[in-house]
Amino acid sequence: MAVVVNKPIPEFEALATGGIKVSNQTHVGQTVVLYFYPKDNTPGCTTETSDFRDLHEQFRQAGCYVAGVSRDSLKSHQSFSQKLGLPFALIADPDETICTLFGVMKMKNMYGKQVRGIERSTFLIDREGKIALIWRGLKVPGHAQAVLKAVQDLA
Numbered sequence: 060m061a062v063v064v065n066k067p068i069p070e071f072e073a074l075a076t077g078g079i080k081v082s083n084q085t086h087v088g089q090t091v092v093l094y095f096y097p098k099d100n101t102p103g104c105t106t107e108t109s110d111f112r113d114l115h116e117q118f119r120q121a122g123c124y125v126a127g128v129s130r131d132s133l134k135s136h137q138s139f140s141q142k143l144g145l146p147f148a149l150i151a152d153p154d155e156t157i158c159t160l161f162g163v164m165k166m167k168n169m170y171g172k173q174v175r176g177i178e179r180s181t182f183l184i185d186r187e188g189k190i191a192l193i194w195r196g197l198k199v200p201g202h203a204q205a206v207l208k209a210v211q212d213l214a
Contacts, residue, residue: 069160075148090123091184099131099139110203
């Protein structure tokens, strides 16, 4: 099933930092931003995550739950989260289940080699659990601000 605007998000369940379990049902009734990023502790991912952290209070005021998702382990996420002082959860998806459901796994060029990895993507989910907006293959600078504006417009 392809993830498309105005359709419910796929069913999933996973562990996140803070020892919490999250699922497609966990935050129904609340706007949700799920951002998928390639890897903890890499420059672009650190910048993107820091941008969401720096705007987190504004997301919260807009009634929005923010979470990051990557293939890293829960242990890696906990370290990354602690290092950056994150006020939101990072969801561990080491077996790529959630990444596959959301269609973010792609072949990418890395130093001239084809590698399979996460295409940086963000999904804005409305209060009913339906996709409101999708950003794929995005660039980090200004992205978190654009997502915040979309959240505020949705509210």
